[in-house]
Amino acid sequence: MLEKLMLNKNLKHSKFAIIAPNKPALSETFIQAHLEYLEPDYFFYGGSIPLFCNEKSIQPFWLRGLRRMVGEIKNRPNWHDLVAFRNKLKREKVNVILVEYGTLGASIANVCKDLEIQLVVHFHGIDATKKADSSGYEKMFQVATTIIAVSNTMKEDLIGLGCPTEKIVVNPCGPNPVFEQVNTNYEKQNIIALGRFVNKKAPYYLVLAFKKISKKFPDARLTMVGDGPLKEVCTNLIQYLKLNDKIQLVGARNKEEIIKYFNESSIFIQHSIESEDGDKEGSPVAVMEAGLAALPIISTRHAGINETVVDNITGFLVDEHDVDTFAEKLEELLTSGEMRKEMGMKGRQHVKNHFSMENHISILNQIILQAIKNG
Template sequence: MIQPKLDTLSETFIRAHNESIPGVAVVVHTEAGLPSINGRPALLQDWFSRVSRKLSRLVTRQEWNWEVDEAHRNVFRKFRINVVLAEYGLSGVRVLEACRSSGTPLVVHFHGYDATKRDVLDRYGAAYKDMFQVADAVIAVSHAMERQLIFLGCPSEKLIYCPCGVNCEDFQGANPANAQPRFVAVGRMVEKKAPYLTISAFASVIREIPKARLTMIGDGPLLGMCKNLSVGLGVDHAVNLMGSQPPETVQREMRNARAFVQHSVVGENGDCEGTPVAVLEAGAMGLPVIATRHAGIPDVVIEDETGLLVDECDVAGMASHMISVLKNPDYAGELGANASRRIRKYYSSDQNIDRLTRVLNAAGNREDISLVRKSIDREFEESRASVPVDRAFHLDSGI
């Protein structure tokens, strides 16, 4: 597995891949531009080794990148690697030449910003086209990302839709029909999450329902702005900005909420979500999700069946949906129950690992990747056609 840097282990989906995909021989990170294993460079850094490599480059007229490629090739040989999973498109570019020259199959897993952020595409767009031709498979975590990668030059026959999964054992037990009028949001305080728009919507909610409360978990550059906005809108008494919290706190806050809210948007720099893991976690927990029709969210949230969606920047629409689940707790319970069944049936971490393993095995064995793609597509086609729905009248039963 090739990953950008050690701190990506804080991302739950990356950690799950490291720990759960069978047959992982080694995880290689990029540290200070060099491939590293457990924080140590993959190539020897003693004086003699460094001079020898530099002389080899001078004699063969190779660029410095040759040492990076040689480091990857050494890892492939040492650990007898028969397939590489590159987490994020940028990692795929870094390992591309080593895979091509060694004949090692390559699977590239895109996640979000790496497919949409403008400065990334300006820098790596041409390299992506080269990588798409060499890669055996390219994984997209949303259907919107599939379309974007095709636009960037990826052959459609290599693309596989495979969103991340959630550990359903850790996320269960919410009872929104009986919960207090409390919303929860989980995610970094960054532009694409637009936490300020969630707070703006909540300000409309609390004017109609004074008992309403909003808990927001996550750190980031917009945290201070959101604190100021809450004060400016006069809702700081009802908005709890908790900053970064451990998983146990996230689970507790979700378990005690009426609904999960997230107002994702396309950032000014083009940055987009993949399929937000927090949306999957909230659904598994049994919460209705109130969010935007952004990136992979509509792939997993079925409108008026497992959650409620609005267009990006539709603050009034979001506020209206938030008010509806507060005034109709039984409706919130129905949506949450449907969401839990859907996530558990199609989006568990075990299913995600199984799908990734099938892709990696096919690539490593040089099998027809289209057979795996069609099999996975059928699973998600079934998920759209067989959403179990509890139907009831949406009575205004108060809070």
């Protein structure tokens, strides 16, 4: 049973905030989980310098306009929002902040230092790569009490960016426990993919791999859940390959709808790659959710996926961009319902043992409570 963080009962004078670039999207289940289970006193969001707190604007529209003019005179473009944000933190006596994404952590590090706020920065993906906008990272690494990486691969990336090793805690995000309730249908040859239609997910590779096996397995069907800029590309590719009756793009879906799709599926696929701009996965929650749902997984040797999927045990891993081998592994799983069941059940146990939401939240609890005591 997950225990929520009870800061106000344990330490009455503490004020804890979570800060994110925006309100969490459907795909950002990790931020939604942090808000639900950590129960911050304040949730700030709205850009590189937060504009909103607990659904309300931090400053009146007229005052923001006035401050913007002063900032232009000072030649400090973000001064108007920075002043309002700083004043809000000081007024509410916030003393611990968990920041989602390193880039946002860098933008508020100076404010935290000035106000003697304990700063915990949670990295998630591209923010930990060499091609990230790492301006301000050196200062942030000095100010932050703890830097959270979601995989050992990310930890090495952060060390390469200059983060002190002793400040890094590896804590993969966990899947929602409800996915353990999925009753996977291993008899059907239904394949499911879940993720945004963006470069690092390479959804078009899933279409190409499915094409290679579609004639041999006429009953196989692929459902792709998610949305994003590459969705139209995939739609056009599906039409060109004449797979409209076999591949369905259903758009973004909520947790309850995803569970229904998982119940009717027997294989999960994701072909993650490092994109040209350096964007790559952290430790994809969708892959963990599929594992907890007892779906065998075919994916790539990429970032935290290497730790989530045990090759040849809970699924198969192939090299990035290797569509041919991806299709071969898909064929292997489609051939044997018994293999699908065996790998799926082992995958569920692996996720429960190593990537539970309970463990993830427990580690965050310890980090935040220690930061409060140090503050």
